[in-house]
Amino acid sequence: MSLAIVHSRALDGLKAPEVTVEVHLANGLPSFTLVGLADTEVKEARERVRAALSNSGLDFPFNKRITVNLAPADLPKESGRFDLPIALGILAAMGHIDPERLVDLEFAGELSLGGELRPVRGALPMALALLRAAEGGRARGLVMPQASADEAALVEGARLYGARHLMDVVEALRPAGQGTGATLVRTQSVPDEPARARWGLPDLREVKGQSAAKRALEIAAAGAHSVLMMGPPGSGKSMLAQRFAGLLPELAPAEALESAAVLSLAGHFDARLWRRRTVRSPHHTASPVALVGGGSPPRPGEISLAHHGVLFLDELPEFPRAALEALREPLETGQITISRAARRHDFPARFQLIAAMNPCPCGHFGNPLKACRCTPDQVARYQGRLSGPLLDRIDVQVEVPAVAPEVLSRSPEGASSDEVAQRVVAARARQRARQGRLNAELEGAALDQHATAEPAAQAFLQSACARLGWSGRAYHRVLKLARTIADLAEADHITSAHMAEAIQYRRALSST
Numbered sequence: 001m002s003l004a005i006v007h008s009r010a011l012d013g014l015k016a017p018e019v020t021v022e023v024h025l026a027n028g029l030p031s032f033t034l035v036g037l038a039d040t041e042v043k044e045a046r047e048r049v050r051a052a053l054s055n056s057g058l059d060f061p062f063n064k065r066i067t068v069n070l071a072p073a074d075l076p077k078e079s080g081r082f083d084l085p086i087a088l089g090i091l092a093a094m095g096h097i098d099p100e101r102l103v104d105l106e107f108a109g110e111l112s113l114g115g116e117l118r119p120v121r122g123a124l125p126m127a128l129a130l131l132r133a134a135e136g137g138r139a140r141g142l143v144m145p146q147a148s149a150d151e152a153a154l155v156e157g158a159r160l161y162g163a164r165h166l167m168d169v170v171e172a173l174r175p176a177g178q179g180t181g182a183t184l185v186r187t188q189s190v191p192d193e194p195a196r197a198r199w200g201l202p203d204l205r206e207v208k209g210q211s212a213a214k215r216a217l218e219i220a221a222a223g224a225h226s227v228l229m230m231g232p233p234g235s236g237k238s239m240l241a242q243r244f245a246g247l248l249p250e251l252a253p254a255e256a257l258e259s260a261a262v263l264s265l266a267g268h269f270d271a272r273l274w275r276r277r278t279v280r281s282p283h284h285t286a287s288p289v290a291l292v293g294g295g296s297p298p299r300p301g302e303i304s305l306a307h308h309g310v311l312f313l314d315e316l317p318e319f320p321r322a323a324l325e326a327l328r329e330p331l332e333t334g335q336i337t338i339s340r341a342a343r344r345h346d347f348p349a350r351f352q353l354i355a356a357m358n359p360c361p362c363g364h365f366g367n368p369l370k371a372c373r374c375t376p377d378q379v380a381r382y383q384g385r386l387s388g389p390l391l392d393r394i395d396v397q398v399e400v401p402a403v404a405p406e407v408l409s410r411s412p413e414g415a416s417s418d419e420v421a422q423r424v425v426a427a428r429a430r431q432r433a434r435q436g437r438l439n440a441e442l443e444g445a446a447l448d449q450h451a452t453a454e455p456a457a458q459a460f461l462q463s464a465c466a467r468l469g470w471s472g473r474a475y476h477r478v479l480k481l482a483r484t485i486a487d488l489a490e491a492d493h494i495t496s497a498h499m500a501e502a503i504q505y506r507r508a509l510s511s512t
Contacts, residue, residue, distance in 0.1 A: 004092035004099055006085040007106040007140065009129060010077050011122045013298060013345035014261060016129035018106075020071045021082060023089030028065040034086075036070030039078045048080065048111045049087045056115035056166050061094060076297055076343075080110030081120040084143070087111060087166060088173070097173040105161075106130065107169070109145045115166040117145035124257070124264040127152035127160060134158075141184075143169060149187040151264060151271055154257065162187040201246035204417040207239050208408045214240070216398040216505060218420050221247040222427035223439035223484030225477075226331065226353035226393065228316070231400030232367040237356035240400070241312045242279075244354050246417035249425045251275045251308055258348060259308045262300050278309035280351075284318040292326045298338045298345045303330050306351035316357040317385040324390055327353070331393045334441075353394065359383070369402045395440065395477050396505045427487040439484045447476060451483040453494035460496055464503050478502050 006021040032046045053060045068086055070077050085107040092099045108126060110118040123144060130142050134157070141159040144152065149162030161184040163169045171182040204214060213229060217240060220227045227244075229237045251259060256275045263269035263278065282290060282302045293301030303311055313319060330336050334350035359365040360374040361382050374382075391397070431438050435450045442450060453461065461482075465475050482494045482502035491498065 002093040002095070004089045004102070006089045006092070006102055008082055008085040008108050009106060009126045009142075010075055010081075011079070011125065011265065011297075012075065012343070014125055014265060014347065016122060016126040017075060018129075018133070019075065019077065019082070021085040021089050022069040022071060023086065023093045024067040024069075025061055025090070025093045026065045026067070030063055030065065032066045032068075034068045034070070036068075036073050037076050038070055038082075039076065041079050042070070042077050042082055045080060045083045045086055045111075048083050048113060049090065051113040052083070052111040052115040052166055053087060053090070055113060056170075058091065058166075058170065059094060059096065061090065066090065078297055079121060080118070081108040081122075083111040084109035084117065084166070084169070088169065091170060097170060098175045101173045104140050106140050106142045107144075108142070109148070109163075111166060117163055117165060117169075119145045119147040119151075121267040122265050123148035123152040124155060124261040124269065127155040127158040128257075128261060131155055131158045141186075143184060146187070151260075151269060153187045154260060154271070154274065160187045161185065201417065202239075202243050204240075204243045204246065204415065204420060205413050207236050207243065207414075209403045210236050210240065210400060211414065213237075213398055213400045214414060214420075216396050217244055217247060218424065219481065219484055219488065219505070220244075220352070220354075220396050221420070221424045222488055223395075223431070223480065224352055225395035225440050225481060225484065226355075227396040227398065228355045228357065228391070228394045229398055229400045230357050230359055232365075232370070232402045233358060233363045235400045235402045237400050238314055241281075241314070241354045241356055243417060244312075245277050245279045245310050247420050247424055248277050248310070248352075249421065249428060251277060255308045262304050262307050262348065266300055266305060268305065278306055279312060280306040280309065281312040281314065284313070284315045286319065286323060288320065288323040288326045291323050292330070292336050292349075293338050293345075293347055296340070298340065298343070298347075300347045301336070303327065303336060303349040303351055304347040307348045309351060311351040311353050313353065313355045316355040317382055321385065321387075324385075325387065328389055328393060355394070356400075357386075367402050369404060392471055392473050393477075395481050398505055423488060427484065430487045430490070431484075439480045439487070442480055442483075447479065451479045451494065453479070453482065453499060454496065457482070457494050457496045457499040460499050461503065468506075470506070474506065478506055481505060 002025045004023045008019045008021055009016040010019045034043055050060055088107060091097045108120055110120055112118060141161055143161045146162035146164050149160045152160050171179045172184045231237055259278060260269050280302045291301050291303055293299055293304055330349040336347050336349045338345045360372060360379040362373050364370045365372040365379050482498045485498040485501050486494045
């Protein structure tokens with residue numbers, strides 16, 4: 001009888017808990033048993049490992065009773081990431097590789113039938129978990145498929161090794177004096193400096209007219225505020241939303257790593273877009289689970305995939321009511337908690353919401369260029385699909401009116417995305433220097449301290465709230481918006497002019 005132990009990692013939300021792969025070979029009726037709360041993908045490793053070892057010219061114990069235990073037993077395991085550690089465990093139990101060389105390494109990778117290593121989801125969360133374990137005194141290296149290792153190498157300080165084939169790993173782990181003497185090569189990747197031009201983002205200058213909407217987007221970008229644009233079809237709402245990401249500054253390294261970890265968990269990370277803010281634009285038929293996450297095991301939804309980026313919801317009233325209402329808590333807290341009977345998962349969801357809608361079913365209510373054919377009741381029902389609590393959480397609500405073609409031809413080009421982005425960067429730097437965070441994140445005492453308004457501006461806001469029946473949340477959100485407008489104007493205090501502009505951005509729906 002022989003026993004081998006190989007270390008690996010599972011995925012549990014954004015966490016990557018350690019998994020011990022125990023392989024036991026014994027005499028008896030030939031069998032290959034895999035235990036440890038493994039799902040179907042993991043159990044299929046039996047066939048992949050058998051074929052990969054045979055096709056790589058390695059021995060497989062066909063006449064042995066093979067038992068593979070994935071510990072801890074109460075942790076769900078999924079995907080093909082355990083193929084490589086299972087294969088190495090079998091070889092170590094047979095004496096073909098040195099068990100002592102497995103002690104300081106962890107392994108993850110899916111095997112093809114020919115022995116090639118295929119990338120796995122969650123490379124970045126695994127590298128982050130490896131780094132945290134090293135800080136706690138358990139310093140190990142992580143061997144992964146080369147593509148996954150290149151992705152995980154963005155985590156500075158983690159000891160990572162990449163391989164393209166099972167034999168690359170086996171030859172490096174042979175007992176001394178055997179094999180070719182090959183060694184594992186450490187993967188070290190330094191991301192290129194971000195280049196906005198390389199990303200090919202569309203320019204705001206391409207949108208003719210709509211100066212008020214452009215101004216609203218600049219304010220939203222400067223303070224990380226959410227936006228709702230309302231206007232008739234063809235007025236430019238989608239064009240404006242598609243150019244919003246070009247107004248935002250590049251992600252800081254820590255923010256980029258958080259965003260990349262979530263994308264890696266879903267298998268959507270692209271290293272070429274390192275430090276670029278993600279833009280997610282789900283179709284309006286998306287379910288609540290698709291937006292907020294869920295499933296078994298739970299996966300991040302669109303709001304988490306847009307962490308530190310932009311979530312664009314076009315045709316907002318057409319989304320299912322339950323999906324829209326599920327956005328309310330993440331808009332406030334910046335995270336989403338998915339609770340199931342057995343487990344609970346926390347995913348980050350600090351996204352910037354950009355939404356667009358028509359004012360009525362036909363889309364032409366209030367359009368001077370085309371008559372609306374909807375009744376007042378139809379208009380009210382359509383706009384009523386958006387609940388008051390949800391609208392209360394959207395900072396900027398701006399109208400995007402229809403523009404006649406002859407006016408478009410005479411419209412000035414306006415500022416480019418790079419010019420607006422420079423003003424946004426300056427305003428954000430001012431906010432971080434003053435309060436250590438962006439204005440949209442101010443709460444409680446910090447809001448009272450840093451969003452100070454002149455007495456006339458304060459009285460103006462209180463009068464508007466009383467007249468329009470706004471809630472306390474709306475009061476504070478207008479105050480944050482006014483603070484951002486003042487920052488763009490490089491003003492130390494909020495004046496009546498700043499407050500008036502902020503109030504105007506909360507009246508798009510109430511004026512229809």
